Amino acid sequence: MNNLLKSLIYDGKKILSESGVKNAMDEARLIIKKTLKKTELEFITLQNKKISSKQSNSILHNFIERTKGKPISKIFGLKEFFSNEFIVNKNVLDPRPETELLVELTIKNLFKIKDKKISLLELGVGSGCLIISILLSLKKNKVSALGVDISNKALDIAGKNIKKFNLEKKLKLKKSDWFSEVHEKFDVIISNPPYIKTSDIKDLDKDVKFYDPLIALNGGFNGLRCFERIATDAKFHLKQNGIILLEIGFGQINSVKKIFEEMGYKIFLKEKDLQGITRVVGFKL
Numbered sequence: 523m524n525n526l527l528k529s530l531i532y533d534g535k536k537i538l539s540e541s542g543v544k545n546a547m548d549e550a551r552l553i554i555k556k557t558l559k560k561t562e563l564e565f566i567t568l569q570n571k572k573i574s575s576k577q578s579n580s581i582l583h584n585f586i587e588r589t590k591g592k593p594i595s596k597i598f599g600l601k602e603f604f605s606n607e608f609i610v611n612k613n614v615l616d617p618r619p620e621t622e623l624l625v626e627l628t629i630k631n632l633f634k635i636k637d638k639k640i641s642l643l644e645l646g647v648g649s650g651c652l653i654i655s656i657l658l659s660l661k662k663n664k665v666s667a668l669g670v671d672i673s674n675k676a677l678d679i680a681g682k683n684i685k686k687f688n689l690e691k692k693l694k695l696k697k698s699d700w701f702s703e704v705h706e707k708f709d710v711i712i713s714n715p716p717y718i719k720t721s722d723i724k725d726l727d728k729d730v731k732f733y734d735p736l737i738a739l740n741g742g743f744n745g746l747r748c749f750e751r752i753a754t755d756a757k758f759h760l761k762q763n764g765i766i767l768l769e770i771g772f773g774q775i776n777s778v779k780k781i782f783e784e785m786g787y788k789i790f791l792k793e794k795d796l797q798g799i800t801r802v803v804g805f806k807l
């Protein structure tokens with residue numbers, strides 16, 4: 523490999539596109555920029571400069587990681603979500619752009635609750651990207667929050683992100699199998715639970731099936747197991763006028779609505795994402 527940065531971009535593009543990476547040129551540039559820890563401007567001005575063999579070896583190593591399907595976020599341990607960068611690793615779901623809709627709608631609904639301190643619970647907190655993005659968008663002291671997850675390793679990453687964003691006072695974490703260790707009631711409960719059918723997991727892209735934890739994906743034989751568990755218990759943890767907002771998968775709206783309605787909830791919100799898929803649903807009692 524030639525050590526001129528410009529040539530590395532073309533080498534990278536070739537290596538990545540031959541392994542089936544879409545947008546290979548953009549990804550090659552991003553991998554180089556991140557490996558060298560350069561801003562876009564620094565990167566542009568460096569294109570005709572030579573770099574050390576140590577640097578080019580690190581870049582090559584990262585290209586190869588990417589050809590195995592490892593997402594760029596998991597190569598560098600950081601992922602942008604709702605305009606902030608979150609720490610991620612193999613133990614947490616890579617934050618998805620479509621989940622930003624649940625953040626937006628939760629913030630909108632929290633703004634409607636006036637003149638009181640609000641309690642917020644996230645079930646399946648993962649990296650913490652969702653609840654942290656919500657807390658960062660709200661006024662100081664308006665919300666106290668709890669995030670739970672069944673995975674200790676995910677809670678460890680959520681804890682690191684809480685520190686990164688100085689939210690230790692506002693957001694607590696707990697290990698819990700959905701509501702098993704939750705004893706309080708909340709104004710707002712949110713969740714992006716695992717909702718992929720077990721039999722569909724083998725057909726997912728390799729950056730998902732090999733690099734997202736199975737526990738974050740697997741929604742059981744029909745993809746709905748977690749919604750059933752959450753619907754059964756959420757009613758005992760909602761304050762008066764409390765709401766629950768959930769991310770759901772493609773084609774799940776009717777089944778999820780049925781599960782919740784049969785348990786006595788009423789649907790009050792149904793919102794499509796940019797692909798036109800109904801992605802967020804809201805219920806109250």
Ligand SMILES: C[S@@+](CC[C@H](N)C(=O)[O-])C[C@H]1O[C@@H](n2cnc3c(N)ncnc32)[C@H](O)[C@@H]1O
Pocket residue numbers: 614615616617618621645646647648649650651652670671672673676698699700714715716717737738739
């Ligand atoms: C789809 S991921 C969502 C992660 C994060 N909230 C996000 O949106 O990026 C689902 C999360 O639920 C957690 N989870 C799975 N089963 C659980 C259970 N029984 N109780 C609590 N959390 C669970 C997983 O560990 C994972 O972190």
